[in-house]
Amino acid sequence: MSLTSSPATPARNIHRFANPGQFLRLSGKILPPVALLALALSLTGLVWGLFFAPADWQQHDAVRIMYVHVPSAWLASSGYMALAIASAASLIWRHPLADLAAVEIGPVGACFTGLCLATGSLWGKPMWGAWWVWDARMTSVLVLFFLYLGHIALVRAFDDPQRGYRAGAILALVGVVNLPIIKFSVEWWNTLHQPASITLTGAPSMAPSMLWPLLLLGIGGTLGFAALTTARLRAAVMERRIRALVLAQIRASE
Amino acid sequence: MTHLPYIAASYGLTILVVGWLAIGAWQRTAKAKHTLAKLDPRGRS
Numbered sequence: 001m002s003l004t005s006s007p008a009t010p011a012r013n014i015h016r017f018a019n020p021g022q023f024l025r026l027s028g029k030i031l032p033p034v035a036l037l038a039l040a041l042s043l044t045g046l047v048w049g050l051f052f053a054p055a056d057w058q059q060h061d062a063v064r065i066m067y068v069h070v071p072s073a074w075l076a077s078s079g080y081m082a083l084a085i086a087s088a089a090s091l092i093w094r095h096p097l098a099d100l101a102a103v104e105i106g107p108v109g110a111c112f113t114g115l116c117l118a119t120g121s122l123w124g125k126p127m128w129g130a131w132w133v134w135d136a137r138m139t140s141v142l143v144l145f146f147l148y149l150g151h152i153a154l155v156r157a158f159d160d161p162q163r164g165y166r167a168g169a170i171l172a173l174v175g176v177v178n179l180p181i182i183k184f185s186v187e188w189w190n191t192l193h194q195p196a197s198i199t200l201t202g203a204p205s206m207a208p209s210m211l212w213p214l215l216l217l218g219i220g221g222t223l224g225f226a227a228l229t230t231a232r233l234r235a236a237v238m239e240r241r242i243r244a245l246v247l248a249q250i251r252a253s254e
Numbered sequence: 255m256t257h258l259p260y261i262a263a264s265y266g267l268t269i270l271v272v273g274w275l276a277i278g279a280w281q282r283t284a285k286a287k288h289t290l291a292k293l294d295p296r297g298r299s
Contacts, residue, residue: 046265050261050265060257061255061257061258062256062257062261065261065264068264068265068268069264108275111275114271115267118267119267119268122263122264123260123264125260126257126260224272228272228275228276231283232282235282235283235286238289239282242289242290242293245290245293249293
């Protein structure tokens with residue numbers, strides 16, 4: 001079906017931009033500035049948080065771990081949401097780019113979830129006196145980490161990649177139920193983990209001198225996550241094209 | 255600075271992991287581009 005001859009609708013526009021060739025051209029232009037902006041914001045935020053933001057009156061300098069722990073936690077959850085959206089697009093439209101996006105988001109999300117757990121542990125030891133406690137927030141984030149690992153394993157577990165994509169998409173969508181559990185775990189249960197300092201509805205319970213570097217790292221980290229997954233997705237699209245070309249050459253030589 | 259080993263480990267680990275992801279993505283893209291250029295010299299990518 002020709003897309004250019006049909007009236008433009010939002011769904012058709014999405015499909016047009018999700019065309020692998022179009023994606024490579026568009027992402028090739030967008031990726032460098034996004035990656036540079038992510039690097040600049042993240043480096044500024046890291047230096048600000050490490051050397052210029054004030055220490056906490058109770059936690060002293062250990063509070064500086066917040067500047068790497070909190071953005072990792074944001075990216076762990078929002079990355080999973082992106083994985084679920086790609087999985088839904090994969091199941092609904094059966095679009096190859098959505099399948100590849102889900103495959104490439106998984107390892108990046110797993111790395112940030114692992115970082116969230118590791119930096120949380122490094123923050124917990126001096127503050128709580130324990131590397132790990134089976135607290136609702138930490139346990140639900142550990143479940144998120146296992147969901148990412150499960151998705152990574154599942155999409156690669158079948159000889160037929162399509163079956164792997166379908167199974168992975170279903171797992172990713174089922175796992176979405178864990179996201180509100182992570183978010184509200186500190187309200188629903190008595191946890192050692194502190195409640196959220198920044199909410200969408202209320203004023204932040206944090207000094208602006210600490211909030212600004214955290215926001216810079218949040219924005220820089222989000223752009224960095226997008227840049228990393230886009231770069232991986234570009235490589236995956238090219239690898240798929242290489243496989244198709246090699247197969248075509250083998251068939252032609254037979 | 256108090257709690258320096260914990261802070262250094264957190265920042266170091268973050269930089270290592272993000273750097274590893276970035277270098278991995280860059281190497282993978284460079285390799286794919288190189289292979290694609292050899293297979294398809296018209297450069298349709």
